[in-house]
Amino acid sequence: MSSKASEVLSLLKRDVLLGNLKRGERLDGRGPEDYREIKIETGIIGKAEGSALVHIGDTKVIAGVKAEIGTPFPDTPNQGVQIVNAELIPLASPIFEPGPPGEDDIELARVIDRGLRSAETIRLDELVLIPGKKVWTIFIDIYSLDYNGNLFDASGLAALSALLTTNLKKTEITGENIILKEEEQPLPVGRKPVYVTLVKIEDILLVDPSYEEELLADARITFIVDESDNICGIQKGGKKGFKPSEILKAADIAIETATKLRKILPST
Template identity: 40%
Template sequence: MTYKITKKSALKILAAGKRFDSRGMFENRNIEVKFGVSNKAEGSVMVKMGNTQVACGIKMGVSTPYTDHENEGTMMTSMELLPLASPNFEYGQPSIESVESARIIDRGIRESGFIDFKKLCIKEGEKVWSIFVDIAVINDDGNLIDAGSLAALLALLTARKPVYDEKTEKISFGEFTDDALPLNKDKMPVTMTFFKVDDHMLVDPTREEEDVCDGRLTVEISKPGKEEIINAMQKGGEATFSVEEVENIVNEGTKIFKKLNSLIETEVEKFEKEGKKKSKK
């Protein structure tokens, strides 16, 4: 919970174009990535954005396809707001925050064509791979949608398929192939959420900042060719946005997309180099 008195001083500081931690309005916190937080998962990662910490694990299974997509694999995204992460999170039915965040992250990945679902078909109409993208919040200090999405992308990019026995039609869990998931890397969507407080916009808020904001607009952008494409958007909270504000957000979004995109590339390259070193031993 953030107190009203904090909101007052936050507003005062934000109105002067400043932030509690002296960052710029469109400046992200420092991002740290650690791969392989669970060796049982097909892919896993811990992402830190300032004090926000989010883990993501990819698990795979074999299931029957949906009747309207008989030759396509499936994906399910979930986000758990673990009570370990904040005094504000509780056990029980998933809250609307957790449902909405997972659905926003899911939408960008699905709509961008980042995953080639047709290549996840084992036997048309009968058996397909399913990908479970499970995000767990370990410490909440704001901006969970962006952090969760970044973790999901990194985990997907570094996941390896488990061994599948076609005779018994079973997965040997814990044994991995060298096969990555069928991804169209050029279509990778990056999630950026812009927060609004009074007439000010900012990105990557801390929990204190996020609690004083009136609303947000999430934009998911990919760049499959020469131009940037928006794959998903979602307005959240009771704030309203003018047409001009939306246009500005989308333009700022393309700038942040560039930065996060190259961060992801660098991290995945590092991961792959380390993997090669290990296999040589």
């Protein structure tokens, strides 16, 4: 497990953070429902079919999309394949350790994967080349570069931005032969899910937690929201619980926040 090696917050910082929160202030000057500044750069990796670097404040995550021709899964012969992988590499934080993906990496990848699947972001049914035999496999690899809180939202935004700017080679199929042409076409995309994470510290809900806020948090919850305000996935984490009323309030905040975040998505 690429366990978080030294998850501690000094008592002094903890007191300051808590004291400020009770007055409705966060250490970086934000209000409880304010998001940090977001910057999205796309098309940054020439060799990838799609790519995006997302900054949320000082958090940086890069996602790259590679496409390969492969065989479909036996139970879905007429669908392309979507594979999401996430790596919390030691480059990104002193608390990430080298080694095979641990439970944090796997949870992150699976939550991003579920959101994209539930929203049918990649139109997998349009990625079939020879039914039952050959389909496009879309790999989405997410690498954290600088971890300063809220990797879920940053990873979701990076994955979605990379997919929205992905181009696949056009193909010519004669019998069992697939010829890749020079011309490209955009990856067929459906709904666009936005990931919004909140943490709970005592009874305060905070959108887009910083690293310190994540350390102090009692619990975390991520909502994945599509353009018609449907929830395409939820993941609760952390060592304590939420009251149902807190979850419903968090869902409302997440839906509102998602509408704002959606405005900065790259155009397809």
